[in-house]
Amino acid sequence: MNSPAWLFASGLPSTHATRAAHRVAATIDPNGSLVRDLRETYLHHASNGMFIEADLILGEQMLLDLGLVRRRDDHLLRTAKLNALLHEDDATASRELIAYAVSYSGQDPAALGDSPELALLIPDQQHRTELLTILRGRYDDTRKVLIGEIGEEIVLAAVRRELIEAGQADSAGKARRVSLQSDAFGYDVLAPRLTGPPRLLEVKASTRADISFVLTRNEAAVGSENPADWFLVFCRVEDTDARAGTIIGWSGRGTLASQLPEDRGNGQWQSVRIALANETLISGLPDY
Numbered sequence: 001m002n003s004p005a006w007l008f009a010s011g012l013p014s015t016h017a018t019r020a021a022h023r024v025a026a027t028i029d030p031n032g033s034l035v036r037d038l039r040e041t042y043l044h045h046a047s048n049g050m051f052i053e054a055d056l057i058l059g060e061q062m063l064l065d066l067g068l069v070r071r072r073d074d075h076l077l078r079t080a081k082l083n084a085l086l087h088e089d090d091a092t093a094s095r096e097l098i099a100y101a102v103s104y105s106g107q108d109p110a111a112l113g114d115s116p117e118l119a120l121l122i123p124d125q126q127h128r129t130e131l132l133t134i135l136r137g138r139y140d141d142t143r144k145v146l147i148g149e150i151g152e153e154i155v156l157a158a159v160r161r162e163l164i165e166a167g168q169a170d171s172a173g174k175a176r177r178v179s180l181q182s183d184a185f186g187y188d189v190l191a192p193r194l195t196g197p198p199r200l201l202e203v204k205a206s207t208r209a210d211i212s213f214v215l216t217r218n219e220a221a222v223g224s225e226n227p228a229d230w231f232l233v234f235c236r237v238e239d240t241d242a243r244a245g246t247i248i249g250w251s252g253r254g255t256l257a258s259q260l261p262e263d264r265g266n267g268q269w270q271s272v273r274i275a276l277a278n279e280t281l282i283s284g285l286p287d288y
Helices: 014-028 035-044 053-065 080-086 090-105 118-120 125-164 167-176 217-225 253-259
Strands: 069-072 075-079 187-192 201-207 211-216 230-239 246-253 272-278
Touching: 014 035, 014 053, 014 080, 014 118, 035 053, 035 075, 053 069, 053 090, 075 080, 080 090, 125 167, 125 187, 125 201, 125 230, 125 246, 167 201, 167 217, 201 211, 201 217, 211 217, 211 230, 217 230, 217 253, 230 253, 246 253, 253 272
Parallel strands: 201 230
Antiparallel strands: 069 075, 187 201, 211 272, 230 246
16 A cells, blocks of 8 residues: 555654644535535635645545545535544544554554654653554454454365365355355355365464464354354464465364353353364365
8 A cells, every 4th residue: 555645654644634634624514515615715714824725635635545534526525433533622633533544554553652753743641652552452453353354265265276176166166255244154164065065164363373262152053053064264374465374274163162161140151262272173174
């Protein structure tokens, strides 16, 4: 991704662009504004001399890139996120804009802690700490989703490859990631066999060496209901940029049974973290 003009290589927006974006956000009418009217406002009286027209156009682009403003024909429209942001005080609104910008850049917040640019953007140490805490949570969540997606892509490609090599190109074409439709299936990849019902593959992926993952109640239940067809496949993602990794092996539902918690009273467990030893996994994919 080429960095836009309002974004530094560090993943932080410039102070001036952030302030300009905030000014533009407040200038856009709640019901939408014509672009030509906004440009007239930028040129003549929007900023009391604080910004030149080019600054405000840059702030406008920042809002568009971050998805806080939408363009419809010749109008710019605020999103619900931007309306909520404008109800905050200036300091909070600026921190939120910075948070959106860093998330947009994909920068690891751990690299920002000692950044002089961040200190210029947010002089208050406590406010910087609060922002970094929020950003780390968002970054970790986004990265987990990315690693999971890559793992599913690796497994789907391997399933299709083995079926094609077995002369079953038609079956290979029927393999698919059902997770793209819903998380409710209790598995991620539908993998046809040469004969009989398809394999239901729940994919777990990690960048770590250990085999540790979260299993949901629904996944365990689907495994119990389909003990001959449901399998857990574990992937190690080695390069997120190249979306590359290795299938470490697979396990059936029975291997996991001893690690599942029991319901207590009226309470029901919803998810559990499970750790497996490497030797408990069977190499490759479940037989087709």
